[in-house]
Amino acid sequence: MNGEKRALVVDDNDVNRMLAGRLLNKAGWVVDMAEDGAQALDWLEGNRVDLVLLDISMPGLSGEDVCRTVRARQLCQGAKVVAYTAHAMPEEREQFLACGFDAILTKPISKAGMLDLLNTLGLGS
Ligand SMILES: [Mg+2]
Incomplete structure:
Protein backbone atom coordinates (compact mmCIF):
# COMPACT_ATOMS: atom_id res chain seq x y z
CA MET A 1 0.00 0.00 0.00
CA ASN A 2 1.52 3.36 -0.90
CA GLY A 3 0.76 6.61 0.86
CA GLU A 4 -1.68 7.07 3.65
CA LYS A 5 -4.12 4.42 4.76
CA ARG A 6 -7.69 5.60 4.37
CA ALA A 7 -10.77 4.22 6.07
CA LEU A 8 -14.47 4.97 5.91
CA VAL A 9 -16.46 4.30 9.08
CA VAL A 10 -20.20 3.92 8.50
CA ASP A 11 -22.44 3.85 11.56
CA ASP A 12 -25.70 5.58 12.48
CA ASN A 13 -24.61 5.77 16.13
CA ASP A 14 -22.46 8.84 16.86
CA VAL A 15 -20.60 7.30 19.79
CA ASN A 16 -19.74 4.08 17.92
CA ARG A 17 -18.62 6.05 14.88
CA MET A 18 -16.37 8.31 16.96
CA LEU A 19 -14.88 5.38 18.87
CA ALA A 20 -14.03 3.42 15.72
CA GLY A 21 -12.65 6.58 14.12
CA ARG A 22 -10.47 7.33 17.10
CA LEU A 23 -9.03 3.80 17.24
CA LEU A 24 -8.18 3.97 13.54
CA ASN A 25 -6.69 7.48 13.88
CA LYS A 26 -4.46 6.22 16.69
CA ALA A 27 -3.34 3.37 14.44
CA GLY A 28 -2.25 5.95 11.84
CA TRP A 29 -5.27 5.93 9.55
CA VAL A 30 -6.96 8.85 7.84
CA VAL A 31 -10.65 8.38 8.61
CA ASP A 32 -13.81 9.64 6.96
CA MET A 33 -17.26 8.95 8.34
CA ALA A 34 -20.75 8.39 7.06
CA GLU A 35 -23.97 8.23 9.07
CA ASP A 36 -25.92 5.96 6.76
CA GLY A 37 -25.65 3.69 3.77
CA ALA A 38 -26.67 6.23 1.15
CA GLN A 39 -24.05 8.70 2.37
CA ALA A 40 -21.46 5.91 2.39
CA LEU A 41 -22.21 4.87 -1.21
CA ASP A 42 -21.99 8.52 -2.37
CA TRP A 43 -18.65 8.87 -0.68
CA LEU A 44 -17.32 5.58 -2.03
CA GLU A 45 -18.25 6.55 -5.62
CA GLY A 46 -15.66 9.32 -5.56
CA ASN A 47 -12.94 8.37 -3.10
CA ARG A 48 -10.11 5.89 -2.74
CA VAL A 49 -10.25 3.82 0.40
CA ASP A 50 -8.40 0.83 1.86
CA LEU A 51 -10.89 -0.19 4.55
CA VAL A 52 -14.63 0.22 5.05
CA LEU A 53 -16.09 -0.47 8.48
CA LEU A 54 -19.80 -1.00 7.98
CA GLU A 64 -25.49 -5.86 4.11
CA ASP A 65 -27.30 -3.79 1.45
CA VAL A 66 -24.36 -1.41 1.25
CA CYS A 67 -21.84 -4.26 1.00
CA ARG A 68 -23.79 -5.96 -1.80
CA THR A 69 -23.99 -2.67 -3.69
CA VAL A 70 -20.28 -1.98 -3.21
CA ARG A 71 -19.44 -5.39 -4.66
CA ALA A 72 -22.02 -5.20 -7.48
CA ARG A 73 -20.81 -1.74 -8.57
CA GLN A 74 -17.19 -2.72 -7.98
CA LEU A 75 -16.62 0.29 -5.76
CA CYS A 76 -13.42 0.67 -3.73
CA GLN A 77 -11.79 -2.29 -5.45
CA GLY A 78 -9.04 -3.81 -3.37
CA ALA A 79 -10.48 -2.35 -0.19
CA LYS A 80 -11.41 -4.61 2.69
CA VAL A 81 -15.02 -4.35 3.77
CA VAL A 82 -15.71 -5.26 7.38
CA ALA A 83 -19.08 -5.93 9.02
CA TYR A 84 -19.08 -4.21 12.35
CA THR A 85 -21.88 -5.40 14.54
CA ALA A 86 -23.09 -6.60 17.90
CA HIS A 87 -24.79 -9.60 16.29
CA ALA A 88 -22.46 -12.25 15.06
CA MET A 89 -24.22 -15.56 15.58
CA PRO A 90 -22.56 -18.34 13.56
CA GLU A 91 -25.29 -18.34 10.89
CA GLU A 92 -25.10 -14.54 10.67
CA ARG A 93 -21.35 -14.71 10.13
CA GLU A 94 -21.96 -17.00 7.13
CA GLN A 95 -24.58 -14.61 5.82
CA PHE A 96 -22.20 -11.63 6.13
CA LEU A 97 -19.39 -13.43 4.33
CA ALA A 98 -21.86 -14.43 1.59
CA CYS A 99 -22.73 -10.74 1.03
CA GLY A 100 -19.09 -10.00 0.24
CA PHE A 101 -17.72 -8.88 3.58
CA ASP A 102 -14.04 -9.72 4.15
CA ALA A 103 -14.31 -9.94 7.93
CA ILE A 104 -16.52 -9.34 10.94
CA LEU A 105 -15.64 -7.11 13.86
CA THR A 106 -17.81 -7.63 16.94
CA LYS A 107 -19.00 -4.67 19.01
CA PRO A 108 -18.11 -3.41 21.52
CA ILE A 109 -14.81 -2.80 19.77
CA SER A 110 -11.52 -2.34 21.56
CA LYS A 111 -8.06 -1.20 20.62
CA ALA A 112 -6.80 -4.80 20.73
CA GLY A 113 -9.71 -6.03 18.59
CA MET A 114 -9.11 -3.32 16.01
CA LEU A 115 -5.36 -4.00 15.79
CA ASP A 116 -6.05 -7.73 15.48
CA LEU A 117 -8.49 -7.11 12.67
CA LEU A 118 -6.03 -4.87 10.80
CA ASN A 119 -3.28 -7.49 11.12
CA THR A 120 -5.60 -10.28 9.98
CA LEU A 121 -6.53 -8.25 6.88
CA GLY A 122 -2.90 -7.46 6.10
CA LEU A 123 -3.50 -3.78 6.90
CA GLY A 124 -1.46 -3.59 10.10
CA SER A 125 1.50 -1.24 10.36
MG1 LIG B 1 -26.52 0.90 13.94
Whole structure:
Protein backbone atom coordinates (compact mmCIF):
# COMPACT_ATOMS: atom_id res chain seq x y z
CA MET A 1 0.00 0.00 0.00
CA ASN A 2 1.52 3.36 -0.90
CA GLY A 3 0.76 6.61 0.86
CA GLU A 4 -1.68 7.07 3.65
CA LYS A 5 -4.12 4.42 4.76
CA ARG A 6 -7.69 5.60 4.37
CA ALA A 7 -10.77 4.22 6.07
CA LEU A 8 -14.47 4.97 5.91
CA VAL A 9 -16.46 4.30 9.08
CA VAL A 10 -20.20 3.92 8.50
CA ASP A 11 -22.44 3.85 11.56
CA ASP A 12 -25.70 5.58 12.48
CA ASN A 13 -24.61 5.77 16.13
CA ASP A 14 -22.46 8.84 16.86
CA VAL A 15 -20.60 7.30 19.79
CA ASN A 16 -19.74 4.08 17.92
CA ARG A 17 -18.62 6.05 14.88
CA MET A 18 -16.37 8.31 16.96
CA LEU A 19 -14.88 5.38 18.87
CA ALA A 20 -14.03 3.42 15.72
CA GLY A 21 -12.65 6.58 14.12
CA ARG A 22 -10.47 7.33 17.10
CA LEU A 23 -9.03 3.80 17.24
CA LEU A 24 -8.18 3.97 13.54
CA ASN A 25 -6.69 7.48 13.88
CA LYS A 26 -4.46 6.22 16.69
CA ALA A 27 -3.34 3.37 14.44
CA GLY A 28 -2.25 5.95 11.84
CA TRP A 29 -5.27 5.93 9.55
CA VAL A 30 -6.96 8.85 7.84
CA VAL A 31 -10.65 8.38 8.61
CA ASP A 32 -13.81 9.64 6.96
CA MET A 33 -17.26 8.95 8.34
CA ALA A 34 -20.75 8.39 7.06
CA GLU A 35 -23.97 8.23 9.07
CA ASP A 36 -25.92 5.96 6.76
CA GLY A 37 -25.65 3.69 3.77
CA ALA A 38 -26.67 6.23 1.15
CA GLN A 39 -24.05 8.70 2.37
CA ALA A 40 -21.46 5.91 2.39
CA LEU A 41 -22.21 4.87 -1.21
CA ASP A 42 -21.99 8.52 -2.37
CA TRP A 43 -18.65 8.87 -0.68
CA LEU A 44 -17.32 5.58 -2.03
CA GLU A 45 -18.25 6.55 -5.62
CA GLY A 46 -15.66 9.32 -5.56
CA ASN A 47 -12.94 8.37 -3.10
CA ARG A 48 -10.11 5.89 -2.74
CA VAL A 49 -10.25 3.82 0.40
CA ASP A 50 -8.40 0.83 1.86
CA LEU A 51 -10.89 -0.19 4.55
CA VAL A 52 -14.63 0.22 5.05
CA LEU A 53 -16.09 -0.47 8.48
CA LEU A 54 -19.80 -1.00 7.98
CA ASP A 55 -22.37 -1.11 10.75
CA ILE A 56 -25.03 -3.72 9.96
CA SER A 57 -28.10 -2.20 11.66
CA MET A 58 -28.80 1.22 10.20
CA PRO A 59 -32.01 2.98 9.18
CA GLY A 60 -32.51 2.85 5.41
CA LEU A 61 -29.89 0.68 3.77
CA SER A 62 -28.41 -1.95 6.07
CA GLY A 63 -24.73 -2.74 6.13
CA GLU A 64 -25.49 -5.86 4.11
CA ASP A 65 -27.30 -3.79 1.45
CA VAL A 66 -24.36 -1.41 1.25
CA CYS A 67 -21.84 -4.26 1.00
CA ARG A 68 -23.79 -5.96 -1.80
CA THR A 69 -23.99 -2.67 -3.69
CA VAL A 70 -20.28 -1.98 -3.21
CA ARG A 71 -19.44 -5.39 -4.66
CA ALA A 72 -22.02 -5.20 -7.48
CA ARG A 73 -20.81 -1.74 -8.57
CA GLN A 74 -17.19 -2.72 -7.98
CA LEU A 75 -16.62 0.29 -5.76
CA CYS A 76 -13.42 0.67 -3.73
CA GLN A 77 -11.79 -2.29 -5.45
CA GLY A 78 -9.04 -3.81 -3.37
CA ALA A 79 -10.48 -2.35 -0.19
CA LYS A 80 -11.41 -4.61 2.69
CA VAL A 81 -15.02 -4.35 3.77
CA VAL A 82 -15.71 -5.26 7.38
CA ALA A 83 -19.08 -5.93 9.02
CA TYR A 84 -19.08 -4.21 12.35
CA THR A 85 -21.88 -5.40 14.54
CA ALA A 86 -23.09 -6.60 17.90
CA HIS A 87 -24.79 -9.60 16.29
CA ALA A 88 -22.46 -12.25 15.06
CA MET A 89 -24.22 -15.56 15.58
CA PRO A 90 -22.56 -18.34 13.56
CA GLU A 91 -25.29 -18.34 10.89
CA GLU A 92 -25.10 -14.54 10.67
CA ARG A 93 -21.35 -14.71 10.13
CA GLU A 94 -21.96 -17.00 7.13
CA GLN A 95 -24.58 -14.61 5.82
CA PHE A 96 -22.20 -11.63 6.13
CA LEU A 97 -19.39 -13.43 4.33
CA ALA A 98 -21.86 -14.43 1.59
CA CYS A 99 -22.73 -10.74 1.03
CA GLY A 100 -19.09 -10.00 0.24
CA PHE A 101 -17.72 -8.88 3.58
CA ASP A 102 -14.04 -9.72 4.15
CA ALA A 103 -14.31 -9.94 7.93
CA ILE A 104 -16.52 -9.34 10.94
CA LEU A 105 -15.64 -7.11 13.86
CA THR A 106 -17.81 -7.63 16.94
CA LYS A 107 -19.00 -4.67 19.01
CA PRO A 108 -18.11 -3.41 21.52
CA ILE A 109 -14.81 -2.80 19.77
CA SER A 110 -11.52 -2.34 21.56
CA LYS A 111 -8.06 -1.20 20.62
CA ALA A 112 -6.80 -4.80 20.73
CA GLY A 113 -9.71 -6.03 18.59
CA MET A 114 -9.11 -3.32 16.01
CA LEU A 115 -5.36 -4.00 15.79
CA ASP A 116 -6.05 -7.73 15.48
CA LEU A 117 -8.49 -7.11 12.67
CA LEU A 118 -6.03 -4.87 10.80
CA ASN A 119 -3.28 -7.49 11.12
CA THR A 120 -5.60 -10.28 9.98
CA LEU A 121 -6.53 -8.25 6.88
CA GLY A 122 -2.90 -7.46 6.10
CA LEU A 123 -3.50 -3.78 6.90
CA GLY A 124 -1.46 -3.59 10.10
CA SER A 125 1.50 -1.24 10.36
MG1 LIG B 1 -26.52 0.90 13.94
